[in-house]
Every structure is written in structure tokens, then in C-alpha cells.
Amino acid sequence: MKSPIWxxxxxxxxxxxxxxxxxxxxxxxxCGVCHTADKEMVGPSYRAIADRYGGxxxxxxxxxxxxxxxxxxxxxEAIMAPTSARAPVSDDEAARLVKWILEQR
Numbered sequence: 203m204k205s206p207i208w209x210x211x212x213x214x215x216x217x218x219x220x221x222x223x224x225x226x227x228x229x230x231x232x233c234g235v236c237h238t239a240d241k242e243m244v245g246p247s248y249r250a251i252a253d254r255y256g257g258x259x260x261x262x263x264x265x266x267x268x269x270x271x272x273x274x275x276x277x278x279e280a281i282m283a284p285t286s287a288r289a290p291v292s293d294d295e296a297a298r299l300v301k302w303i304l305e306q307r
Contacts, residue, residue, distance in 0.1 A: 223295075223302035231299065232288040236280075239306065246277045252307040265300040266293060 255261035272284035
């Protein structure tokens, strides 16, 4: 039987590597250069993104690709630069950010 201390250490290590997305994390990744919580700037607000894509099963994968690769055309003519041009994110980190954004409704 595994000791409670060992289990706690394993869980803590897992949580440390899977830091939750948050407004601070979005700022660190420079999302706030173009996005805010509830007002359109260069890009749509997090709330507008959540309103448009929330509840759509394919939205997370599509938005992760958009975060990683950039693009244009979903919100007018503004161009979203790929994260590699700003603050690179892993696929997992991009997914956590997208899921956090989709919770902003």
C-alpha cells in the first residue's frame, strides 16, 4: 500500500506541471496585447470568444490551432499573430488557455 505522503507528493508534482490557466497566465503569454475580458480591442474579448464558441465540441481544437498558428477572418480583418511570434505555448498550455477563455461566459 502506498503511503499518503507519497500520494500527496505525486499529486502535487502533477499539479505543479499542469498550472491552471488564469488571467495572469494569459497576460504572461501576451494575450492581453489584443484581448481583454469583456471589451473588444484589436481582437475580440474573451467573453465574446466564449459566447461564440462555448459548448461547441470542436471549438477547443480549432482555437488551439488558432492560438498556435495565428490567422485571420474569424473576427473581421484583424490578424492574429501566431504565439511563436509573441510568447510560445505548448499544445497543452494552449488548450488550458482556450478552455479558460471558453469558461468566461
